[in-house]
Amino acid sequence: MDPKFVDKKTIDEAYAAIGRIRERLGRAKPNYFIETYGCQMNEHDSEKLAGMLEAMGYTRTDDRTKADLILFNTCCIREHAEKRTFGNVGFIKEIKAENPSLILGVCGCMMQQKEVAKKLAARFPFVDMIFGTNELHIFPQLVERVMDGGRVFEIKDTEGEIAEGLPVKRCEGFSTFVNIMYGCNNFCSYCIVPYVRGRERSRRAQDIVEEVRRVVNDEGYTEVTLLGQNVNSYNDNGIRFPELLRMVNEVEGLKRLRFMTSHPKDLSHELVMAMAECDKVCEHIHLPVQSGSNRILKLMNRRYTREHYLDLVRDLRENVPGVEITTDIIVGFPTETEEDLEDTLSLVREVGFSAAYSFAYSVREGTVAARMDGQIPEEVKKERLKRLNAVIAETAVGANDKYMGMEGEILIEGRDLRGEPMMFGKLPSLKMVYVKGDESMIGKYYKVRVTGTRFNSIVGEIID
Numbered sequence: 001m002d003p004k005f006v007d008k009k010t011i012d013e014a015y016a017a018i019g020r021i022r023e024r025l026g027r028a029k030p031n032y033f034i035e036t037y038g039c040q041m042n043e044h045d046s047e048k049l050a051g052m053l054e055a056m057g058y059t060r061t062d063d064r065t066k067a068d069l070i071l072f073n074t075c076c077i078r079e080h081a082e083k084r085t086f087g088n089v090g091f092i093k094e095i096k097a098e099n100p101s102l103i104l105g106v107c108g109c110m111m112q113q114k115e116v117a118k119k120l121a122a123r124f125p126f127v128d129m130i131f132g133t134n135e136l137h138i139f140p141q142l143v144e145r146v147m148d149g150g151r152v153f154e155i156k157d158t159e160g161e162i163a164e165g166l167p168v169k170r171c172e173g174f175s176t177f178v179n180i181m182y183g184c185n186n187f188c189s190y191c192i193v194p195y196v197r198g199r200e201r202s203r204r205a206q207d208i209v210e211e212v213r214r215v216v217n218d219e220g221y222t223e224v225t226l227l228g229q230n231v232n233s234y235n236d237n238g239i240r241f242p243e244l245l246r247m248v249n250e251v252e253g254l255k256r257l258r259f260m261t262s263h264p265k266d267l268s269h270e271l272v273m274a275m276a277e278c279d280k281v282c283e284h285i286h287l288p289v290q291s292g293s294n295r296i297l298k299l300m301n302r303r304y305t306r307e308h309y310l311d312l313v314r315d316l317r318e319n320v321p322g323v324e325i326t327t328d329i330i331v332g333f334p335t336e337t338e339e340d341l342e343d344t345l346s347l348v349r350e351v352g353f354s355a356a357y358s359f360a361y362s363v364r365e366g367t368v369a370a371r372m373d374g375q376i377p378e379e380v381k382k383e384r385l386k387r388l389n390a391v392i393a394e395t396a397v398g399a400n401d402k403y404m405g406m407e408g409e410i411l412i413e414g415r416d417l418r419g420e421p422m423m424f425g426k427l428p429s430l431k432m433v434y435v436k437g438d439e440s441m442i443g444k445y446y447k448v449r450v451t452g453t454r455f456n457s458i459v460g461e462i463i464d
Ligand code: SF4
Pocket: 184, 185, 186, 187, 188, 191, 192, 193, 194, 229, 230, 263
């Protein structure tokens, strides 16, 4: 067994613990509530925790006051994350006072930072369970230990492993996530992820294809997003990401295939061609640029240049007709000058992103950038973010105009209740289209013609 995989005996032990808890709960129908912060990785981890809880006999509730088990799956990426998490955990004290048998757990990336986890454990003695990102496969045993009267503090420092075969309770809908790899080796100087998610490790290609087959054929999903911190460095004994994409593209019944996130330094021409040639792969790529200044990119340890990024954009646009590119951008990185910012603004104008997620740099303790000289004052960061957002808005609106009169297929996701009720769904390019209709359309694909544009979306009419 490859050391990066959790062995079968450990997975069997998790199932045995699930069985014992099920027996212990007997006819009781306890509820669970999970609050998830952060990225899709965390969302998907919560789906695994939910899968195990449902196998134990718990039922999901959206009302935390009615829950018998509450989990906070935390994130440490966003600013003030710690303050927000501590505040939310503090609120549970009253619920716990009314229901002393309530089990309260805190897990996820923030807890993988041991010092923060210790602080939380000391401040909130009523928290029963604290565990990190590498303990998902022993979650049933942790619950059992709490049921036996113990308090759990379990955070392993391992580089991380892959646990196959645990139950998953996916969010309802028609679109779902499948992890293809975990961790990150890149150590961008501002980012905490490599410290809390461990080193890069890829799942077996065959396991991924099987999982996609299962979610499509047994669970009815038609759109799958392959997930990883840096999918472009996926490597299962020589099977690289373009090949994996081609393998998943063959799954019968699958209609749309997406992936995220791509690191520009690893985006190959081969992947661009796989996107062009695989009929189910959507014409969209999320390609975080972070800055348009080569000096700042170097300080960020991104290992590509502005010129390289623009070459990638050209390659994508030449070979994948209609492709939309979305991105992440940080302003106010240590030492950023007006000139650096201008480089970023000009890159945004040049690329014409269909959407860009913009952030003012904020310190993540333990990272290289946190120790850099030349930290930018908050007011300056705020002002730069405002300028960036204005340019993003201006280019995104321009990017919508090209859709006028176009025809394409959307997957209806829901009803928009603001103003005149409309149904909404996405084109393969991820562009949201609003159309007239009703709830019976949810989960179905419709051919539409674009008849108008809005700030962030477009309006269309159904033609088929
Ligand atoms: S690629 Fe960089 S930004 Fe993305 S998770 Fe890894 S270290 Fe963080």
